[in-house]
Amino acid sequence: MPRRRVVITGLGVICSLGRNVQEFWNSLSQGTPGIGLIELVDRTRLRFSNAAEVRGYRTEDYFGDSKAGILDRFAQFGLIATTEAVQASGISWSAELKECTGIVTGSAMGGQSTEDEAFADLYMRQKTRCNPLAIPRIMTNALTSQISMAYGITGPGFTVSTACSSSNHAIGQAFQMVREGTVDAAITGGSEAPLSLGNLKAWEAMRVVSQDTCRPFSKSRNGIILGEGAGIMVLEAMELAKARGARIFGEIVGFGMSSDAHHITQPSSEGAARAIAAALKDAGLQPETVGYINAHGTGTLTNDPTETAAIRRIFGVHADTLAVSSTKSMHGHALGASGALEAVATVLSLRNGLLPPTANFIEPDPECNLDVIPNKPRLAQCEYALSNSFAFGGLNAVIAFRRFEN
């Protein structure tokens, strides 16, 4: 079968910037961060105070008692985003299509809060038993399984866990399955809810969390801000989507991966550059056709110059005019869900002709000498865009998107 074009017919999102795509885009397009004081756990036990939480979230607003009991916060977010994406796609699931649809989600941590609570029960509260639903809540594939059951989808389903690249790897796998004809449609993206006390303390020990806020590419940047949420997309073979008159949000045209073989936490510009080059090659794109990159842009001392070097290596002089921004400056670093949030942001940027800024930017860093769209969004109609994810452990995944004219 010849390769098929793969389009995005549904988008869904929940994170600190909003509970749906419209709210998410409103914040992104105004450059308004969703970062604030941590409320989910006792922040006085932490050396940092801020995160990008889904503020005021209440499970009972979305799920009944029976469903809530089996869903960790990360799976709840994933299902909320899936509901929005599937509704937006307008797909009606015939028995045949259910068999020919795949589900690929990404999560680095799985049911982190459930695990934290279960272990606190044992070690701290001296309970003798664990919550019997702990395992099905904790497992990282919980979201894929819940989506499968919710819609009766019986095609291939799996979850990818590659730290901060999880969602990009997941979306890439779903894209390849649709392109190659393994499936006709896919539900893909990622979710994460990593703001448990145990996990926050572990991040604190890494000494990479900012004391104030996330300032990617800014000289005074001092670390990440952890976030949470989910982003989900419905992918379909273009001809099938067109045949049913679907609204098309954008197109995925390429996917590239690489491994650094370098260090368990330190990034490598060579590895990142290889993933970018692989995505361009897969899409058949010349570097100068790319107008925007949604950067990995964590705001750590080491990521941002390393990513800058990788972009310069691949794009050469075009890097001087290429627009690059890190939306982590607004939705925080949602770890395994980051790629999914950023994929949704990139699709909307191409569709709306407006590039979200790098918020919280103070002053340039000569080592990050890119056009990072500081603080104010920019009107720009780009044809192609990339979204970068580079994980701890040196596993890199880059997706190439194209604007789609309906």
Place this chain on the structure above:
Amino acid sequence: MSELVATKVIAAIAKAKKIAPETITLDSKFEELNIDSLDGLNLFFELEEQFDLSIPDERVRTMRTIGQVVEEIDRLLAERGAQGYEPQVEI
């Protein structure tokens, strides 16, 4: 600079990197001792445990030599002493 603190810091590095304490001086730089970012995290974690104190991230980021580590621990111990704090560990 406290000799006791210096001895403890050097001993911790010697143990972690499996090298003789005599090869480490206050002027030794992290990279000369092959202390990478993860080694550094572990070292500061160990020293915080030993001295029962908390070394701020922004201080850690600016340190390049063993002497700077000793100075920082001295500073934190003095600060704690000024607050009338009784050390939990013997230094």
